[in-house]
Amino acid sequence: MAEQIEVRIITPARVVYSRPVDCISLPGTNGMMEILPGHVALFSTIMPGELTVTRNGKKEVFACADGIVEVSNDVVTLLVDSARGNMEIDPVAEKALIDEAEDKLKNLSNEDVEQRFAFESQLAAAKARIEVYERTAGEHEATHGFSTVAAPVVEKVGDPNKSDKSDKSASADNPS
Numbered sequence: 001m002a003e004q005i006e007v008r009i010i011t012p013a014r015v016v017y018s019r020p021v022d023c024i025s026l027p028g029t030n031g032m033m034e035i036l037p038g039h040v041a042l043f044s045t046i047m048p049g050e051l052t053v054t055r056n057g058k059k060e061v062f063a064c065a066d067g068i069v070e071v072s073n074d075v076v077t078l079l080v081d082s083a084r085g086n087m088e089i090d091p092v093a094e095k096a097l098i099d100e101a102e103d104k105l106k107n108l109s110n111e112d113v114e115q116r117f118a119f120e121s122q123l124a125a126a127k128a129r130i131e132v133y134e135r136t137a138g139e140h141e142a143t144h145g146f147s148t149v150a151a152p153v154v155e156k157v158g159d160p161n162k163s164d165k166s167d168k169s170a171s172a173d174n175p176s
Contacts, residue, residue: 042071048128063132065125097126
């Protein structure tokens with residue numbers, strides 16, 4: 001059995017994290033899941049919440065949005081709408097997103113299921129980011145805009161013909 005598992009956290013905008021780790025704890029639809037080396041193959045959905053990676057005894061914490069996880073042959077791949085480390089979270093902007101989503105949800109008709117789902121997802125993800133920020137604020141020193149425990153691998157995913165290096169990938173996974 002392998003001593004570590006490879007974890008890849010991928011958003012539509014970038015590869016947030018790609019490293020071997022000891023274990024990962026993530027918010028599954030039916031509760032928290034912990035994935036260790038040798039875990040049985042799995043495909044499941046992920047709810048917005050705190051995602052914790054343990055690597056060489058040190059924890060790395062991210063706030064993630066809705067998504068899916070696949071576990072196969074000691075490789076854990078998470079495809080999520082967004083994932084951010086502590087230093088990437090702007091609590092003022094997140095609170096504004098929460099207020100906006102709550103206001104829009106109040107004014108939606110019950111027939112507009114797709115819009116309701118979109119705003120509920122936005123609301124849950126923003127609340128998860130606030131919770132992670134408040135719980136981990138001040139725990140870690142900043143390094144290039146990311147916390148030292150959640151210093152993601154930043155790779156842009158997109159049009160290979162574009163070479164706009166001025167785009168900030170830290171905010172690229174938030175479509176609003």
